Amino acid sequence: MTAARPLSRAHAVRELHVDGAVTLFHEPTQTALVLNETASDVWRLLDGRRTVADIVEELAQMYAADAGTIRSGVHAALRQLADHHVIDGAPHG
């Protein structure tokens, strides 16, 4: 996965929202996840068109925050989502 490649959600992932919290269920591994705020933000922006850079830019604007700070959080969230197979691949760097 590179910053220029659009990211998308993996197939076979079910999603439920409970009072603003996002929980995912990955059918092949029968794994349930509860996303924290950063991972929830990232998950909402995984539409198959946005790249990592797009996501960082949008969240930096949304939170009026430094892109460098946002980038590290986004990369950490993407790594964890990838570790649980709910997105394809993992970000580098």
Add this chain to the structure above:
Amino acid sequence: MTDPVVLDVIGVRVEVRAEGYGSVEDLYAAAARLAVERSPELLFHAGAVERDGVAVLFPGESGTGKSTTVAACVRRGFGYLTDEMIALDLGTGAVRGWPRPIMLTPWAQEALGLPVRDSGEGKAAVSCAELGGTTIEAALPVAHVVGVRRGAAATTLGPMAAGDLLTLLLSSSFNHYRHGAAAWTAVAALAGRVQGWWLDAADVESAAAAVAGLPYSRS
């Protein structure tokens, strides 16, 4: 060899031989493991009490204060469901408890003002009746889920974020793997119906008083 002890663990009949275990607590733990292996229901590691026809759950690992909090609530007039395990009906969302004797450490017995039984086995089995309570075996809707945290300077009860509630419930399930997505869906539905609370407990009596102060009504 003695006859086996036969227990009904939320509808699962298990047999354990007392001489195989060092304490009553160990015997009940063995019964719980057998029930988890065999039960067709979704089971959770949680204490539970009843008021006005609804259940309050205290999910959590051993040592988090489930049994002590449950015992203190029973002494305050709550009905007793369990201090260890509940079954969640995947269809209705109602829960039933395993109303075994409440397993209390000497510290908990003293904190509750009970005569301390020094059995040399760690925890003592205290019946619901000894605490002046009533056992509830019916399936009940859940009103509140309370995460107990011990060691606070003052007892406080505050709302639990939905993400924390989901995490607490999912991590407290004994056998979700057997039910797959149905278990996940049922937990999410339960989390959406109930109020979640963090109970930071300074002592058992004020903790039970805080639980008693929650709103109770069967909708």
